[in-house]
Amino acid sequence: MGGERIDTRLLEELTEQSQDLNSDAVRITAEALGDFTEVTREQSSRRWWQRGGVVAGAAGSAAVLTSLRAVAATSSDDVKALQTAASIENLAISVYQTAAGLPFIKDGNKTVAAFIAKTTTQHQAHAQAFNAAAAQAGGKAQSGPDPKYAAVVKKALPSIKTPADVVALAITLEDVAAQTYTKNVGQVSSTELRKLFASVAPVEAQHRATLLAVQALLAGNLGDLIAIPTNAAKLPAAAGSVGFPDAFYPTKSASPITEGAVK
Amino acid sequence: MTATRDDWELPISEEQLARLTRDMEAAHRDTLPAMRASAVDLTDDIRSRRAAPADGPRDPGRRRFLLGAGGVAAGLALAACSSNNKKTPASSGKAASTTPSASASASAAGTYTGDLKVVALAVALENQAVGAYQATLAAAKAGKLGKVPPAVATFVTTAMAQHTDHAKAWNAVLTGAGKPAITNVPLSNQPATLAALGKAATVGDVAQLALQLEDQAAQTYLFATYNVTSPAGIATAASIAPVEAMHAAILNFVLGQYPVPADFLPTDKAASPTLLTV
Numbered sequence: 001m002g003g004e005r006i007d008t009r010l011l012e013e014l015t016e017q018s019q020d021l022n023s024d025a026v027r028i029t030a031e032a033l034g035d036f037t038e039v040t041r042e043q044s045s046r047r048w049w050q051r052g053g054v055v056a057g058a059a060g061s062a063a064v065l066t067s068l069r070a071v072a073a074t075s076s077d078d079v080k081a082l083q084t085a086a087s088i089e090n091l092a093i094s095v096y097q098t099a100a101g102l103p104f105i106k107d108g109n110k111t112v113a114a115f116i117a118k119t120t121t122q123h124q125a126h127a128q129a130f131n132a133a134a135a136q137a138g139g140k141a142q143s144g145p146d147p148k149y150a151a152v153v154k155k156a157l158p159s160i161k162t163p164a165d166v167v168a169l170a171i172t173l174e175d176v177a178a179q180t181y182t183k184n185v186g187q188v189s190s191t192e193l194r195k196l197f198a199s200v201a202p203v204e205a206q207h208r209a210t211l212l213a214v215q216a217l218l219a220g221n222l223g224d225l226i227a228i229p230t231n232a233a234k235l236p237a238a239a240g241s242v243g244f245p246d247a248f249y250p251t252k253s254a255s256p257i258t259e260g261a262v263k
Numbered sequence: 264m265t266a267t268r269d270d271w272e273l274p275i276s277e278e279q280l281a282r283l284t285r286d287m288e289a290a291h292r293d294t295l296p297a298m299r300a301s302a303v304d305l306t307d308d309i310r311s312r313r314a315a316p317a318d319g320p321r322d323p324g325r326r327r328f329l330l331g332a333g334g335v336a337a338g339l340a341l342a343a344c345s346s347n348n349k350k351t352p353a354s355s356g357k358a359a360s361t362t363p364s365a366s367a368s369a370s371a372a373g374t375y376t377g378d379l380k381v382v383a384l385a386v387a388l389e390n391q392a393v394g395a396y397q398a399t400l401a402a403a404k405a406g407k408l409g410k411v412p413p414a415v416a417t418f419v420t421t422a423m424a425q426h427t428d429h430a431k432a433w434n435a436v437l438t439g440a441g442k443p444a445i446t447n448v449p450l451s452n453q454p455a456t457l458a459a460l461g462k463a464a465t466v467g468d469v470a471q472l473a474l475q476l477e478d479q480a481a482q483t484y485l486f487a488t489y490n491v492t493s494p495a496g497i498a499t500a501a502s503i504a505p506v507e508a509m510h511a512a513i514l515n516f517v518l519g520q521y522p523v524p525a526d527f528l529p530t531d532k533a534a535s536p537t538l539l540t541v
Binding site: 118119121122125126129178182183185186191192194195197198199200201202203204205206207208209210213228229230232233234235236237238239240241243244246247248249250251 | 410412413414415416417418419420421422424425428429432466481485488489494497498499500501502503504505506507508509510511512513516517518519520521522523525526527528529
């Protein structure tokens with residue numbers, strides 16, 4: 001993990017580009033959440049035949065149709081799924097923040113430290129989005145961690161001595177998040193919530209892919225290749241494929257929607 | 264112990280590499296039964312919807328009836344609905360920037376409708392990716408790309424195998440619904456993609472093009488999750504989008520770019536069903 005080879009100017013540029021992309025994505029998500037709020041409000045003020053009238057009046061407007069599909073669908077299960085998702089995000093934020101303060105992370109590979117910092121902010125954005133959607137659906141925001149995996153983290157913390165240990169724990173959490181949200185896409189009852197979960201699951205999967213590649217490089221004593229830009233010519237063959245082990249993202253380890261729900 | 268091939272020293276042992284490959288293959292195979300089951304569910308969904316009388320009662324459990332009843336509505340929704348940003352999918356994406364012709368749209372509406380149109384688009388995108396990776400391997404073998412890093416070679420072969428599996432699964436849905444399988448790339452942006460591949464002179468060139476295709480695929484599946492009507496179709500699209508996104512993450516890393524550029528996967532590069540030419 002002794003790699004110090006990093007182009008800080010390039011990293012700053014990449015960070016700036018990433019922030020621009022982030023701003024766009026946050027705006028899109030905010031709009032989606034706005035739609036969700038709007039249709040949830042409509043639900044309480046319109047009967048189904050009145051909603052049909054709106055559909056007829058807006059014939060051809062797919063946006064309206066898809067929004068209305070969400071109306072009758074918001075349920076307590078949706079709120080539970082959102083709260084559980086927020087609990088997973090809260091735990092991930094906590095773990096990454098703790099990891100960022102560890103000496104071998106803080107004073108170690110700069111790219112790993114930058115990845116942890118960026119990933120923390122991404123999980124914070126996810127937690128905010130899930131909690132905002134839960135609140136808009138009439139539920140409470142979840143500020144606590146997922147209890148099942150909080151216990152896993154608590155058990156693992158004393159044995160964390162190296163960057164590889166941190167990476168292994170982070171892979172577990174990212175995989176649980178990705179599997180849970182992938183499954184949630186088919187469980188929630190509104191278009192807007194499907195969109196929300198389906199837009200977050202791939203990001204957690206990307207975190208996992210990156211961490212799997214980092215893990216392989218650490219295992220091969222190739223920490224100096226954990227850099228942006230890296231030296232692609234020197235990457236081992238495994239680094240090209242270890243990041244995506246499944247052709248279809250699994251859901252067998254997905255957390256049930258009640259796991260992190262507010263009691 | 265490390266292995267030496269030509270003048271280059273493999274920085275991990277062959278044993279480690281073989282073990283990692285075996286683990287990956289095993290994990291990959293583990294997912295296939297679930298995928299096949301999902302494809303069967305999707306086919307059943309589509310069959311049952313087609314078998315139901317047009318004016319008869321609908322299964323209230325199929326809550327996405329608004330699109331299902333319309334037939335072409337899913338396609339219309341995909342074309343017209345990109346959250347609130349008023350953009351048609353792929354209208355700004357480089358890999359899908361070719362404007363579809365009116366005749367292509369009309370013929371697409373005739374052969375594959377409703378959810379099947381989205382499935383057809385998925386097959387076409389998967390075939391496009393497989394073809395691009397096959398062309399990359401051929402160009403590499405012919406020495407047209409210079410020296411290909413080992414990580415890039417394994418990326419190409421593994422990603423290509425996964426895209427092949429995706430295409431098979433979606434084609435099973437098409438044939439199960441009585442429609443012809445799609446074995447080519449019936450997309451109006453394919454000529455531009457082939458031209459870009461033909462011009463590629465370096466590994467970086469093809470990696471950049473592959474990144475466009477992976478982004479396009481991931482974002483199209485994201486778009487599909489909230490625009491198809493079948494629960495099995497939604498679940499299938501949801502299970503593939505993260506995999507394409509993972510491909511993109513590794514390509515970004517190889518290209519020297521940040522691997523997770525967005526907090527939420529966007530849809531500005533999603534392909535429109537109007538790209539279909541069948």
